[in-house]
Amino acid sequence: MTEKMSIPEEALDRLALTRAEYALVVERLGRVPNDVELGMVGSLWSEHCSYKHSRPLLRMFPSQGERVMVKPGEENAGVVDIGDGLAVVMKIESHNHPSAIEPHQGAATGVGGIVRDIFTMGARPIALLNSLRFGPLDQPRNRYLFGGVVGGISDYGNCLGIPDVGGEVVFSPSYSGNPLANAMCVGLVDTKRLIRARAEGPGNLLVMVGSDTGRDGIHGASGLASRTFEEERELRPTVQVGNPFLEKVLIEACLELVDSGLLVGLADLGAAGLTSAVVESAGRAGSGVEIDVSRVLRREEGMTPYEVMLSESQERMLLIIAPENWDNVKVITNRWDLWADVIGQVTDDDRVRIREGNVQVADLPVGVLTDPPLYTLEGKKPPELDRLQAVDLEALPLPSEGPSEVLLRLLASPNIASKLWVYRQYDHQVMTNTVVPPGSDAAVVRIKGTRKALALTTDGNGRLCYLDPYTGGAIAVAEAARNVVCVGAKPIALTDCLNFGNPEKPEVYYQMEECIKGMAQACRTLGVPVISGNVSLYNETRGEAIYPTPVVGMLGLLEDVDKGCQIGFRENGDVVLLLGGDAGDPGLAGSEYLEVIHHLVAGKPSLDLDLEGRVQGLCLSLINDGLVESAHDCSLGGLGVALALCCIKGQVGFRGRLDAALRWDESLFGEGQSRIVVSAHPDNLKRIIEKAQASGVPLLELGIVEGRNLNIEGLIDIPLAGIASRWENGLEEALK
Amino acid sequence: MRFGIVVFPGTWSDGDCYHAVTEVMGQEASYVWHKDTDLSSYDCLLLPGGFSYGDYLRCGAIARFSPVMGAIEGFVKRGGLVIGICNGFQILCEAGLLPGVLMRNDSLQFRCSWVNVRVENRSTPFTRACRPGQVIRIPIAHGEGRYYASEDTINELEEEGRIVLRYCTEDSQVTPESNPNGSLNGIAGIVNREGNVLGMMPHPERCCEDLLGGADGRYIFQSILA
Numbered sequence: 008m009t010e011k012m013s014i015p016e017e018a019l020d021r022l023a024l025t026r027a028e029y030a031l032v033v034e035r036l037g038r039v040p041n042d043v044e045l046g047m048v049g050s051l052w053s054e055h056c057s058y059k060h061s062r063p064l065l066r067m068f069p070s071q072g073e074r075v076m077v078k079p080g081e082e083n084a085g086v087v088d089i090g091d092g093l094a095v096v097m098k099i100e101s102h103n104h105p106s107a108i109e110p111h112q113g114a115a116t117g118v119g120g121i122v123r124d125i126f127t128m129g130a131r132p133i134a135l136l137n138s139l140r141f142g143p144l145d146q147p148r149n150r151y152l153f154g155g156v157v158g159g160i161s162d163y164g165n166c167l168g169i170p171d172v173g174g175e176v177v178f179s180p181s182y183s184g185n186p187l188a189n190a191m192c193v194g195l196v197d198t199k200r201l202i203r204a205r206a207e208g209p210g211n212l213l214v215m216v217g218s219d220t221g222r223d224g225i226h227g228a229s230g231l232a233s234r235t236f237e238e239e240r241e242l243r244p245t246v247q248v249g250n251p252f253l254e255k256v257l258i259e260a261c262l263e264l265v266d267s268g269l270l271v272g273l274a275d276l277g278a279a280g281l282t283s284a285v286v287e288s289a290g291r292a293g294s295g296v297e298i299d300v301s302r303v304l305r306r307e308e309g310m311t312p313y314e315v316m317l318s319e320s321q322e323r324m325l326l327i328i329a330p331e332n333w334d335n336v337k338v339i340t341n342r343w344d345l346w347a348d349v350i351g352q353v354t355d356d357d358r359v360r361i362r363e364g365n366v367q368v369a370d371l372p373v374g375v376l377t378d379p380p381l382y383t384l385e386g387k388k389p390p391e392l393d394r395l396q397a398v399d400l401e402a403l404p405l406p407s408e409g410p411s412e413v414l415l416r417l418l419a420s421p422n423i424a425s426k427l428w429v430y431r432q433y434d435h436q437v438m439t440n441t442v443v444p445p446g447s448d449a450a451v452v453r454i455k456g457t458r459k460a461l462a463l464t465t466d467g468n469g470r471l472c473y474l475d476p477y478t479g480g481a482i483a484v485a486e487a488a489r490n491v492v493c494v495g496a497k498p499i500a501l502t503d504c505l506n507f508g509n510p511e512k513p514e515v516y517y518q519m520e521e522c523i524k525g526m527a528q529a530c531r532t533l534g535v536p537v538i539s540g541n542v543s544l545y546n547e548t549r550g551e552a553i554y555p556t557p558v559v560g561m562l563g564l565l566e567d568v569d570k571g572c573q574i575g576f577r578e579n580g581d582v583v584l585l586l587g588g589d590a591g592d593p594g595l596a597g598s599e600y601l602e603v604i605h606h607l608v609a610g611k612p613s614l615d616l617d618l619e620g621r622v623q624g625l626c627l628s629l630i631n632d633g634l635v636e637s638a639h640d641c642s643l644g645g646l647g648v649a650l651a652l653c654c655i656k657g658q659v660g661f662r663g664r665l666d667a668a669l670r671w672d673e674s675l676f677g678e679g680q681s682r683i684v685v686s687a688h689p690d691n692l693k694r695i696i697e698k699a700q701a702s703g704v705p706l707l708e709l710g711i712v713e714g715r716n717l718n719i720e721g722l723i724d725i726p727l728a729g730i731a732s733r734w735e736n737g738l739e740e741a742l743k
Numbered sequence: 744m745r746f747g748i749v750v751f752p753g754t755w756s757d758g759d760c761y762h763a764v765t766e767v768m769g770q771e772a773s774y775v776w777h778k779d780t781d782l783s784s785y786d787c788l789l790l791p792g793g794f795s796y797g798d799y800l801r802c803g804a805i806a807r808f809s810p811v812m813g814a815i816e817g818f819v820k821r822g823g824l825v826i827g828i829c830n831g832f833q834i835l836c837e838a839g840l841l842p843g844v845l846m847r848n849d850s851l852q853f854r855c856s857w858v859n860v861r862v863e864n865r866s867t868p869f870t871r872a873c874r875p876g877q878v879i880r881i882p883i884a885h886g887e888g889r890y891y892a893s894e895d896t897i898n899e900l901e902e903e904g905r906i907v908l909r910y911c912t913e914d915s916q917v918t919p920e921s922n923p924n925g926s927l928n929g930i931a932g933i934v935n936r937e938g939n940v941l942g943m944m945p946h947p948e949r950c951c952e953d954l955l956g957g958a959d960g961r962y963i964f965q966s967i968l969a
Binding site: 430444 | 763797799855882886948949952955956
């Protein structure tokens, strides 16, 4: 016992291990681990690698489905079958902590990491998305972080030649000092080419390929991503520096190796570097591994086995190959001018043995490393929640400005304004598949050689999750699904990135638990399985947690790319309808209007999941039947903003009226869920009404497409050019 | 007509060019690895977009030393057609097959967007299918597309009609606002003196199908085939 306690506090702190966890390691090993062993355990038991606080909760997510080929946690990313012998591989992942410290490289290497997760499975990465959160742009630090993160994504992603087709950018004081940078990658693979990160077959060789190994990123998983931090300067060396050119070459070389049938398995070196790559590959295969760290190409002299095992240098891969294929593998890596060497082999016991030359430096059972302690904590409802939800929004005075002025202010608000400033820095067209570019409800990417296309979006609303974690979580899923429905796609799978504060605080744990419950319920009701995900915890600054921010990356499938739909109104005389229209109170709870105009974050958001499912089903069938000309999700900024965007995108006006029984701010800017604005040729109106009635979806006739003004009777009458310029320039104005 | 699509390790528009040339234009094409030197079977070489060697130095500064570049020089001398798109344009300039250099955009940011370019000279093999003064709507995607050359060179290019494409407004006006990167004289594409080498920053291969938002890029490929 004294031996156990003799480990100094700093050593444990460096690894973010608790004393109890250390005692557990000693107990399971039956001895005290040496430095290298403790480093390996510490990284793999870190929150970032082990999901020790979230795994019990993640089991609530439904992950079954006839299309699902690989479920969460099984491999580096989830996989769904889309027919025609093809599968989609996808995942979203956070790089929040590195981005807070060094925004450019933090975000860049976030892209690098998620792309590796996709091609590790043999898939060609075909699209990137980013979900970003920053503090308000009136603070210089936030402007620096925003510019840095966008620049980093731009530098890395553009060099790879993978189109960055969408995502979201949200600003709120909640993320000041702790921005969120979540990157999603989507890949396409022939189902027969899908490869696993498994170290199968004793005697098979472990080959490392790609970058040399340096001292960067040591303790990235444990020290950086698995705790709160304050002193940024001291941590900067833990952020890795990316080399996108090398990553591009690795993509091509690895896919060529997969195509050549030379690989048994393929793994990437991400968080916890070589340690996680070899241990997880052995764990999945039920095998053991033996490696010699002296065979690893080093970036600098004098690196210890500990440093080599824990380095998070980027752009490195691990191949598992049969010995007789080594020469052929070498031909391909040489052709791409890539370093590659045999560093070890697969063994038939379940141990991880690390040598440096002839000296053994670590010898651990795989099971100890891959079986971290899991924690189910007791959540506690945050004390302010009841008060915030009970705020009487009906008692709020109407703003002194009129509806037109409020609309213009909302359109220019950085959360609603066009994100052109961001996505024009991303190459969103390379690969010549982008049918619907960024700036729509969802991006659409065609699949060459088929009639099919994928619809992709990310969604999450931290403000709503803060006000009601359960409902906010459900809304994240519902809205992401609604977004892909609006472009004419059927939602078929999702990936999630769960961004929260310190889970050891009962209030934060409560938020996480409730968000996940709400998301899981929405997934079940809407029939969308969760196929992969990532958890980012300890997002706090000076003890203050961020808004609970689950982000959903949704995949939709269009069977026929020509049967898609877009936001913009099209023809004068088309009727404009609201599906889900009189679902009752659109409500101001948690709305952008409330925060921008009244500086208030309050109210209780609501969602009727059954109605949501019916609205989405109806909208999809209207689009598939060619009965509507446009469709747009009604969300941030409410119906007023939704109508304005339909006009701006279509470069045509609207004339109509809204429910006069409500306060004008509520009818224009309330953000009630389950609503979609569609336009249709008048000849189709009768059939649309019939279909709506048959599917039990309320429908409201709002007006018609007409002229060059946005004209809402008695409330708003503004020329199109006026609203367009406010929306187009809002973000750039805020950056000045 | 047989196209060779030159692939450096960091090239990424190779697949896009291949698709445009074969699937859309119905021509034959194959990839030419940057270490290859036999170009005898090609009528036209395409140097596509990308980041040839990462381009951490000046774009194309390393690519010009690839073995294929010597062979391309010979190919050009024999009168073969060469078109460099985006990174390909940068490489052709670095290799001295076209004059001038492409510098960092004046915005200091990467730009991916649709622009308009005016066809200034339709007597080249790359523009002969265009109408006089035609405005082509075409995507750009680059961080370093600001064409720069000495005053003498610019004057020479102007006088010899070697500026083939110029950034302009929808209604064909060349204005500072319609110039996306600060290129001198709004230059988007130039040819060599012999007229068989074209360098252009915009991506014609990205706009050959209406599904992708426009098909004006076909004019460039149709010209080559004409």
